[in-house]
Every structure is written in C-alpha cells, then in structure tokens.
Amino acid sequence: MKARIFEIKRFAVHDGDGIRTTVFFKGCPLRCVWCHNPEGLEMKPxxxxxxxxxxxxxxxxxxxxxxxxxxxxxxxxxxxxxxxxxxxxxxxxxxxxxxxxGKEMTVDELLPLLLADREFYETTGGGVTLSGGECLLYAEFCAELLKRLKEEKIHTAVDTCGFVSKSAIDQVAPYTDVFLYDVKAFDEDAHIRCTGQSNKRILENLQYIDGLGKAIEIRIPYVPQYNQQEIQSIAEFLSKCKHVKKVQVLSYHNYAGSKYDALEMENTLPKQLPSEEEVRTAQACFDVL
Ligand code: SF4
Ligand code: SF4
The missing domain is CATH 3.30.70.20 (Alpha-Beta Plaits)
Known part of the structure; x- marks a missing residue:
C-alpha cells in the first residue's frame, strides 16, 4: 500500500501541540480560493x-x-x-x-523518518500530524500509519478539511489523539464561494467526530472578503460541540504565488490581507466559548 506525499515537514510548530513532523498527502476535494498549498490539490504528481x-x-x-x-x-x-x-x-x-x-511512499518507508524526531516530540509534547491536501483521501494508509505510530507511543493528529466519508473517519479515529478540523464558513452558499463545495458533509462530520468523543481543534482560515460575515455563526455552531478544545483563527497570507507560477496553475489568491486587528476581533468571538 502506497500514498502520494508532497512534503514531510520536520520541526513544525503550527500543526498541533509541541514540535511535530507533518506529512502532507497529495490531493484535495476542495478548491479554496486562498489555498497556500496548490501543490497539494491534484492527486497526480x-x-x-x-x-x-x-x-x-x-x-x-x-x-x-x-x-x-x-x-x-x-x-x-x-x-x-x-x-x-x-x-x-x-x-x-x-x-x-x-x-x-507527489512521491509514492509506503508506511515502512515513512515510519523511520517520523520516528527520527521522537526525542523532540517527547520533550515538547509534540508528535506527528497527517495533513495535505486531504490526508483522509488515503484513509486506509493513514489508519495503518497512525496505528504503527501509536504502537510507538507517538502523539498523533489528523488535519482534515472534513469533506470525506464517515468510513474514512472511522478508520483513523481509533489511532488519532486529536483532529485538527478546518471550518471555513457556516452558510452553505458562502462555503461554495470559498471552496467550490457544500459544507453539509463537513459540518455533519464535525458533529460525528464530536460524538465519538475525540479531541478537536478547529482552524478557521480568515479571509475577510470571503468569510468575515461567517464568524459569528461558526461560533454559535461550535458552542454546541462538547469536545472542541481550541479554536484558532488563522490569518490569511498570500506567500504562495510563486508555487502557482511554478506549477502553471491559475493563481486564485485574494489580494486583500486581514489586518492584525481584524484577526484579533474574529478570534475574540471564540475566546468566550
Ligand atoms: S520532466 Fe522530469 S519528472 Fe517529468 S518526465 Fe521528464 S524527467 Fe520525469
Ligand atoms: S537547465 Fe535549469 S532546470 Fe534544467 S537542470 Fe539546469 S538549472 Fe535545473
């Protein structure tokens, strides 16, 4: 069994607690206009x-x-x-x-690379994060990799856009310590404008994971002209979830332009960046949860 990986990032500090190694799987079912990983969108190399x-x-x-x-x-x-x-x-x-x-790798090839930084994970409360693209497009592979990591007592996180099948969640949940879950908009039309897809399944899956009792960290990429009006409704929705441990509003940046050029892909990155004040105001809506 193989998966297509486009990056393995060591010493990551924004993909869950502590120092982590993040594995980026290639392919994503969404097309967020602000995507800063265009190299992760297509399944093909x-x-x-x-x-x-x-x-x-x-x-x-x-x-x-x-x-x-x-x-x-x-x-x-x-x-x-x-x-x-x-x-x-x-x-x-x-x-x-x-x-x-997009290089094909087996679990046996990945595992030693991920275990190499065990000492850093242990001293900082970190571990391994599976991300993308959308890692759960490779659910069977992820389940096997996470299982092997848990056998080594490594903390595991799955970073997902949530636009996946319930069976994919069921496969990885037993070996996942925390789900890092992206929420971009509450209103369905707003979500389609942001990502090209409805958010029905995403919100349902979030409730499903919450029902499983798994720890969840919500991440909200904040792009004012696309989801400024959504923040309050997202906060209300999340207030009903029992296992959301953290909500992070992520300030949008547009550094990825050179990658779009290198891949000859249409650069959809919005030009307008949020101010620090706007991000603080958005974050404040969740600090009261
Ligand atoms: S361009 Fe590079 S990656 Fe593509 S077929 Fe030629 S050698 Fe292989
Ligand atoms: S021609 Fe340019 S892209 Fe090709 S090998 Fe030389 S430096 Fe690299």
Whole structure:
C-alpha cells in the first residue's frame, strides 16, 4: 500500500501541540480560493519549475526520458503535457529549479523518518500530524500509519478539511489523539464561494467526530472578503460541540504565488490581507466559548 506525499515537514510548530513532523498527502476535494498549498490539490504528481533558479545548464534536458525539457537560444521550455512525474530531472538539477511534488511512499518507508524526531516530540509534547491536501483521501494508509505510530507511543493528529466519508473517519479515529478540523464558513452558499463545495458533509462530520468523543481543534482560515460575515455563526455552531478544545483563527497570507507560477496553475489568491486587528476581533468571538 502506497500514498502520494508532497512534503514531510520536520520541526513544525503550527500543526498541533509541541514540535511535530507533518506529512502532507497529495490531493484535495476542495478548491479554496486562498489555498497556500496548490501543490497539494491534484492527486497526480506535478513538477514545479522555478524559472528564476534555472542557470540553463541543460542537465534536465539530458535526464528526461520524455523530452519534456528543451533549451533553445538560452531559453528553457518545459512541456508539462509530456511529463510523467518520474523525478529524474529533479535529481539532475543541482540548482533547485525543479521540484517534483507527489512521491509514492509506503508506511515502512515513512515510519523511520517520523520516528527520527521522537526525542523532540517527547520533550515538547509534540508528535506527528497527517495533513495535505486531504490526508483522509488515503484513509486506509493513514489508519495503518497512525496505528504503527501509536504502537510507538507517538502523539498523533489528523488535519482534515472534513469533506470525506464517515468510513474514512472511522478508520483513523481509533489511532488519532486529536483532529485538527478546518471550518471555513457556516452558510452553505458562502462555503461554495470559498471552496467550490457544500459544507453539509463537513459540518455533519464535525458533529460525528464530536460524538465519538475525540479531541478537536478547529482552524478557521480568515479571509475577510470571503468569510468575515461567517464568524459569528461558526461560533454559535461550535458552542454546541462538547469536545472542541481550541479554536484558532488563522490569518490569511498570500506567500504562495510563486508555487502557482511554478506549477502553471491559475493563481486564485485574494489580494486583500486581514489586518492584525481584524484577526484579533474574529478570534475574540471564540475566546468566550
Ligand atoms: S519528472 Fe520525469 S518526465 Fe517529468 S520532466 Fe522530469 S524527467 Fe521528464
Ligand atoms: S537542470 Fe535545473 S538549472 Fe539546469 S537547465 Fe534544467 S532546470 Fe535549469
């Protein structure tokens, strides 16, 4: 059994308590306009070409079996339609201009990488977080990985958008210490505007996890022109949940522009950023829960 991973981030401090290693799974059922991980949206592997780092050495041209790279008149062209995501050009490029997002890994390959930082987890109350994209698109794989981590007494967190099947939740819940759960809007139309999908299943699944008695941390990406009007209704909804331990309003940033360019994806990032004051005001709605 394999899953497609696009990043393994060590020493993460924003993905649950303590120092953690976060595993990012590739593929997501939502299309949030503010997504800062565009490399995690598609299930298929994607090559990022960071043009500003290219020194036109031609190593990728030689390495690619698909002839996807060409150098002509000092100009490097990459034909994405020919790329099969083998990663040979990434290995050949010594300048970091190419990055393959989405490498297949087994649980046995991942586990030693995650256990390497056990000491940091133990001294800081940290652990391992599965994220994405949407990690629960690989529910069976996640369940096996989480089970093995629990056998090693590692604290586990699952970061989910909630747009998943109940059976996916059932598979991972026994081995998950805390769910990090994204809530973007309460009103269904507002949610569709933000993410392209209804939030019915997301809110139902949140209640379902709450009913299982699992600890939940809510994360609300705050993008004023999309969900400023939603904060109060989200707070009312969450006040009825029994196992929500923390609610975090996350200030939106638009640093991901270069990744959209490198992947030749349409950059949907809103230009307007929230002020610190706006984020504090939004957060205050939850501090009374
Ligand atoms: S990932 Fe493989 S197929 Fe794609 S451009 Fe690089 S070498 Fe060619
Ligand atoms: S190997 Fe890297 S630096 Fe060399 S031409 Fe290809 S992308 Fe540019």
């Amino acid at each position: 994607q090559l990022g070409f960071y043009q500003h780092k290219c020194v036109h050495c031609g190593a990728c041209v030689t390495a690619c079996p698909q002839n996807a790279h060409t150098l002509q008149g000092g100009k490097h062209t990459f034909d994405r339609s020919k790329c099969v995501g083998c990663g040979k050009c990434e290995n050949a490029c010594l300048n970091g201009a190419l990055r393959l997002y």
